[in-house]
Amino acid sequence: MYICRKIEQRFNRNASQDVHFWTLFKCYFAVFFTDKLGRYQLSALTHRLWFSYFLGATLMLVAMLATHQVDFIWQSSILSVANLQWLTELLAYLPGQLGVLVPNIAQIQESHLGALNVLADEQASRLAWSTLLISSFIIYGMLPRLFLWGLMSLLSKVNKNNFTLDFSLAYYVKLRQVLKPNVTSLGISDPDRHLNRSYTPVDAHISTAALPATFYPVALELSESQLAICEQHVREYCPEQLPCLQNVCDFDSQQAMLANIATLQHMHLVVYVSLLRLPDRGLLRLLSTLKRSMEGSLYLLLIDENKQPQENKEKRRSDWYSAAAQANLCLDNVIQFTCNNEGA
Structure with a gap:
């Protein structure tokens, strides 16, 4: 509420100076940002921000990988080579099922910091690791947030259409x-007792x-x-x-x-x-x-x-x-x- 108030004062200065503005704003905030209606709207906003973050990170990652030569080397202080290989294969399973180029077992093993063998085809390894990294951002970051954003927006729209004021308050x-x-x-x-009182006709609608x-x-x-x-x-x-x-x-x-x-x-x-x-x-x-x-x-x-x-x-x-x-x-x-x- 405090942040929204500061934003309104910054970008809507003239309207916020009205004597009834903040009373009306509190009423609007209480109606549209509480209960189910507010929960879905705030959730849609949260997923929209996360989607924007992953979209920006993916674009920056593509730009960096397109302009820099990056060698991917995996290292860990608490995981063994076998565990590191298993986690990488698990991460690459879904992108691999979707037809995305991912590192194979040999490339995963040879990318370990302690590996003794030199990669036979460094460019192919860089391409496989790069596509795995980009596809992971898209599949595990952007797409779930996009789906949840759409779902929360739909639920928010449904609740807006079904919203009714509690007239028993x-x-x-x-x-x-x-x-x-x-x-x-x-x-x-x-x-x-009413002779001296002026008569006020009642409105036809009342x-x-x-x-x-x-x-x-x-x-x-x-x-x-x-x-x-x-x-x-x-x-x-x-x-x-x-x-x-x-x-x-x-x-x-x-x-x-x-x-x-x-x-x-x-x-x-x-x-x-x-x-x-x-x-x-x-x-x-x-x-x-x-x-x-x-x-x-x-x-x-x-x-x-x-x-x-x-x-x-x-x-x-x-x-x-x-x-x-x-x-x-x-x-x-x-x-x-x-x-x-x-x-x-």
Whole structure:
């Protein structure tokens, strides 16, 4: 990050002076250089640099061997002649299978520093060792890096195409509430308190959530006060379904609720939960089961009694959006339910 910052200051001086530049740059760096997307992109960059290194080294090696006469002499302090010969034959095996000229056994033995025999054909030996050296750079250095560079670039492109933002994060949940309010309310605000306030029309593209005309209500482990609010909401929006409302608090009531839902056809389901409750794995499994068993849409209403600090509510709202995403619920169907008691 520090190196990238210095590069931007050096080559993009005007843009880096903008007050919002580094905030935007940190966001871009966090999105494109973390998790799988960042891993593949950084890997592609690493293989590209290694490929450039081997390409430059091979070109320099060819230029040096073309302009200098080099005698190849192998020497080792810890390897015997037999081991040195075996390693050289192993290195030359793959190039030899590809038809590249490589040193034979006699040339390997006679190139040892302690060899007593003089090479019969020095030029042929130089050519064999030179082609082995160049082909080793290409086969063991350039080609693997080129393949890995292409593979990482392909995986990076695939992950870019499949990349989606996690809209259950607190920032995006808060932004969603600003751009597209997903809130329903209960109660009547005293109009006399708003007479002196100027009226601001709501943008046509920004609308509050709308529940279906008919739905089947289910309450999940609500307190007495929350259940009373839930009943009042059902009585106001769908009074004919009020007798069906049940507060699921244990395993038996949960099974009875699932049995009742199995008999419904093309009915929307509205689940009432407390906003400040932490969604656990059991609740996540229940939401997934309800989503699979329902032919209609599943709505999640988060009851907000306005009794907790805003920071706590934002964190829990993010947790509920994350649970809804894991249960394959449409995030537009996650609605914050506020109770307005003024003048009610």
